[in-house]
Amino acid sequence: MIRFDAVTKQFPDGTTAVDELTLTAPTGKITVLVGPSGCGKTTSLRMVNRMLEPTSGSITLDGQDTGRMDQAELRRGMGYVIQHAGLFPHRTVLDNIGTVPRLLGWDKGRIKARSAELLERVGLAPELGGRYPAQLSGGQQQRVGVARALAADPPVMLMDEPFSAVDPVVRDQLQDEFLRLQDELGKTIVFVTHDIDEAIKLGDQVAVLRVGGRLAQVAEPAYLLAHPADDFVADFVGRDRGYRALGFQDAPHLPLRSEPTVTLGERPDRTDAGWLLVVSDDRHPLGWVEPARIGERPVGEADLHRGGTVAREHGSLRGALDAALSSPSRRGVVVDDSGVLCGTVLAAEVLTAIEHTERPERDESDPVHGGAAPLEEESA
Amino acid sequence: MSWLADNWETVLTLTWRSLYLAGIPLVIGFVVSVPLGWVANRWSFSYPAIITTTGLLYTIPSLALFVIMPIVLGTKILNPVNVIVALTVYTVALLVRTVADGLASVPDDIAQAATAMGYKGVRRLFGVELPLAAPVIAAGLRVAAVSNVSIVSVASLIGVSQLGDLLIDGYNRVIWAELLTGIVACVLLALAFDAFILLGTRVVTPWLRVEGARA
Numbered sequence: 001m002i003r004f005d006a007v008t009k010q011f012p013d014g015t016t017a018v019d020e021l022t023l024t025a026p027t028g029k030i031t032v033l034v035g036p037s038g039c040g041k042t043t044s045l046r047m048v049n050r051m052l053e054p055t056s057g058s059i060t061l062d063g064q065d066t067g068r069m070d071q072a073e074l075r076r077g078m079g080y081v082i083q084h085a086g087l088f089p090h091r092t093v094l095d096n097i098g099t100v101p102r103l104l105g106w107d108k109g110r111i112k113a114r115s116a117e118l119l120e121r122v123g124l125a126p127e128l129g130g131r132y133p134a135q136l137s138g139g140q141q142q143r144v145g146v147a148r149a150l151a152a153d154p155p156v157m158l159m160d161e162p163f164s165a166v167d168p169v170v171r172d173q174l175q176d177e178f179l180r181l182q183d184e185l186g187k188t189i190v191f192v193t194h195d196i197d198e199a200i201k202l203g204d205q206v207a208v209l210r211v212g213g214r215l216a217q218v219a220e221p222a223y224l225l226a227h228p229a230d231d232f233v234a235d236f237v238g239r240d241r242g243y244r245a246l247g248f249q250d251a252p253h254l255p256l257r258s259e260p261t262v263t264l265g266e267r268p269d270r271t272d273a274g275w276l277l278v279v280s281d282d283r284h285p286l287g288w289v290e291p292a293r294i295g296e297r298p299v300g301e302a303d304l305h306r307g308g309t310v311a312r313e314h315g316s317l318r319g320a321l322d323a324a325l326s327s328p329s330r331r332g333v334v335v336d337d338s339g340v341l342c343g344t345v346l347a348a349e350v351l352t353a354i355e356h357t358e359r360p361e362r363d364e365s366d367p368v369h370g371g372a373a374p375l376e377e378e379s380a
Numbered sequence: 381m382s383w384l385a386d387n388w389e390t391v392l393t394l395t396w397r398s399l400y401l402a403g404i405p406l407v408i409g410f411v412v413s414v415p416l417g418w419v420a421n422r423w424s425f426s427y428p429a430i431i432t433t434t435g436l437l438y439t440i441p442s443l444a445l446f447v448i449m450p451i452v453l454g455t456k457i458l459n460p461v462n463v464i465v466a467l468t469v470y471t472v473a474l475l476v477r478t479v480a481d482g483l484a485s486v487p488d489d490i491a492q493a494a495t496a497m498g499y500k501g502v503r504r505l506f507g508v509e510l511p512l513a514a515p516v517i518a519a520g521l522r523v524a525a526v527s528n529v530s531i532v533s534v535a536s537l538i539g540v541s542q543l544g545d546l547l548i549d550g551y552n553r554v555i556w557a558e559l560l561t562g563i564v565a566c567v568l569l570a571l572a573f574d575a576f577i578l579l580g581t582r583v584v585t586p587w588l589r590v591e592g593a594r595a
Contacts, residue, residue: 051495072498086493090511090587100497132587148497158496 001027001375002048002156002188007057009043009213017043018213020057026375027062027155028186032203034193035236040213041192045158048190049078061156076100079149079157079187083165085141087133093144094119094129100152118147123177139170146178150185159191163198175201196237200225200244205373208233219371222248223360229367246318249357251311254320254350256334256343262289265298275329278304283340285310285333310335313342317357321350383557391546395565398542401463401535402528402573408464409471409524410517416472417479418505431477438473442534445469463535470531471524478520482513515588518581525573529566543569 002025009018018040025031033041046052047059050071059066066074079100087096097115106114119129122143133141142162149157163171163178179202182189193199199206200221207218210232217229225245228234238244261279262268268276268291278286278299287304294303310333311323323332324347331344363370384391420430449455449462486509494508510517533544546562549555582589 049496051492072500075496075498078496080493080496082489082493082496084489086489088490088493088508088512090585103498103503132590134587135590 001025001062002031002190003060004044005058005060007044007047007054007059009040009047009052010055016213018047018054021209021213021215022369023207023215023218024372024375025188025190026204026373027188029204029373030182030189030191030202031373032191032193032199032206033209034196034199034203034206035209035216036211037194038211039209041194041209042160043213044209045160045190045192048156048158049075049080051075076104076152077154077156079151079154081142081145081149081157081159081162083161084138085133085145085162087141087144087148089133092130092132093124093136096133096144097147097151099148100154104152114151115147118150119144121150121181122147137170138166139174142166142174143177146181155188157187157189159189161193162191164193164195171198178202200237200247205371208236215368217368217371220360220373223371226359227362227371243318243321245359246321246354247316249317249354251313251315251317251320251350252353252357254334254345254353256345257331259331259333259341259344261341262299264301267296267298268294275305275331277329277333277341277344279341285335285341288328308333310339311345312337317350317354320345321347321354324350383555384561387558387561391561391565394541394543394545395569397460398529398532398544398566398569401460401540401542402467402525402532402569405464405467405471405528406521406525406573409468409475410521412468412472413475413479414505414510416476417483418509420476420480421483427480431480434473434476436473437469440469442466442470442531443537446535446538446540458539460540462538463532463540467528467532470527474524474527475517475520478517479513482516482520483509485516486512511584514581514585518577521577522574525577526570529570529573533562533566 004021004023007018007021008016010016021040021044023031033044035041043052047054048066050066053067061069061074088099091099094112094115097118098111101111101114116126116129119126124140124143124147128136128140133144136144142165145162149159163174166174175198191202203221205218205220206224208216208224210216216236217224217233219227222245224233225237225241225248228237228241234241259277261277261283263279263281264286268289274290275288276291278289280286287306288308289299289303289305305328308327308329309319309323311319313334313336320332320334323334324330324345325332327333327344329344331346332350334342334345336342360371416430416434420427445466446462449466450457450459453462453465455461483505490508490512494504499508532542533547535542536544536548543562543565546558546565550557550559550562
């Protein structure tokens with residue numbers, strides 16, 4: 001657990017970068033600091049491993065004042081990932097990953113084994129280990145950056161816009177893998193970004209900071225979307241927050257309809273139906289066809305309309321609604337966890353389900369900290 | 381060509397002497413410049429003082445420096461140590477700035493990552509900063525090497541023999557072949573130093589030769 005207690009940082013030129021920040025990053029959770037440029041998010045992050053020292057206030061790590069700990073020791077216990085990865089260009093990928101273990105004086109065999117293990121863990125091929133950073137793509141470099149930060153298995157990870165410099169498709173992929181990795185590792189993570197969508201996707205809790213380094217609100221993503229503390233947060237969170245909040249709500253049992261289907265190469269048995277769902281032999285949905293256009297021919301790949309998204313049976317309400325809205329037949333395709341067709345659902349039915357769900361309750365007593373993540377796992 | 385055929389052993393001996401009189405100061409000068417350049421880069425207030433002082437050393441005329449050395453060091457006037465120390469001074473004058481600027485050229489994100497991982501002091505210097513500054517420092521070494529080969533010839537005037545002897549003797553006795561041999565030998569020696577430093581840089585900077593590397 002990392003606790004900021006009334007932390008203020010003023011720079012020698014008189015600007016206040018962080019102003020009386022009080023915030024707790026719970027153990028094993030991802031806490032995202034988000035805000036416009038000049039909100040002090042990076043400054044806050046750098047005070048955690050004491051690359052910057054607070055002007056006043058204190059930061060404690062599991063109850064210990066970091067200001068009293070040895071700097072280098074503190075840093076080696078905190079993985080650090082930055083925007084352009086900051087890899088050492090003169091070291092091979094494996095040597096980059098082994099940096100902190102080397103500083104900690106591990107023996108060579110152990111460093112080598114650990115580096116190779118992490119290379120695989122972040123999804124890179126073993127033959128990349130001998131390359132130099134300049135030979136990797138931006139996304140690959142960022143993976144190496146994450147592997148390097150994880151090398152000595154630090155309990156804490158500090159991440160400063162780690163995925164901002166890669167293109168959107170790769171970013172999405174890196175985010176997904178990061179979440180999968182965090183599921184396995186359960187690190188205490190402080191993550192800085194200017195991108196609210198990234199914050200909401202990755203954060204167990206999101207702290208919104210305003211220019212001048214004041215905390216505007218800290219809350220779990222669903223709470224933040226449902227109850228922005230003020231206009232600033234509401235603006236920053238963005239327009240379609242009602243829709244996005246559905247992403248955090250598990251779909252209850254939706255009334256699924258059974259859907260007539262056809263497989264590729266088959267002739268549709270009726271040509272009067274509007275849209276017909278095409279499935280593979282193992283009943284994975286492939287797309288929609290219009291029998292009226294095909295006539296008597298067998299259904300071919302080229303006939304498929306692939307515009308519709310597919311929702312998972314126990315996925316989010318957002319997924320279910322989007323499947324219905326994006327489907328050319330207006331019937332949203334729902335599959336089970338292995339991707340096999342379960343049935344379809346109509347937008348109106350999803351909306352009815354939405355009307356019956358509860359929004360996170362607003363904590364009137366503390367608009368700023370009211371929706372923060374609980375410090376301990378609630379016992380199930 | 382008959383002059384060279386008759387005197388090639390002398391030429392080889394003199395070349396060898398030029399080589400170590402110019403080469404040893406290059407090595408010592410580099411070793412001295414690294415801590416000085418590191419200090420100048422580490423504490424920015426010391427930069428102007430260190431760079432200006434060492435830079436000024438280069439403006440001392442070489443003949444004067446050769447003559448002063450025995451007084452400063454208490455050595456005999458013919459002792460080659462005088463020449464080695466004087467050329468070390470010139471090497472330091474040229475290299476301190478290059479080392480300081482080379483260390484400063486380490487990209488910010490890399491310096492930051494090094495700090496965040498707990499790199500500091502000597503380990504940071506040798507593990508991260510010097511390797512990355514190598515191309516810049518190598519450029520400074522090449523200038524210093526050529527400068528040393530050229531200045532060392534002046535040492536003939538104080539009786540420390542090396543290739544400069546051929547220039548002075550050839551000029552005084554109007555032996556064109558000797559004069560020309562001296563000039564060509566100096567140029568070849570300077571080129572040899574240059575090639576050696578280039579090769580050495582290639583060996584210690586393999587990462588700069590991969591596709592997509594930024595210098």
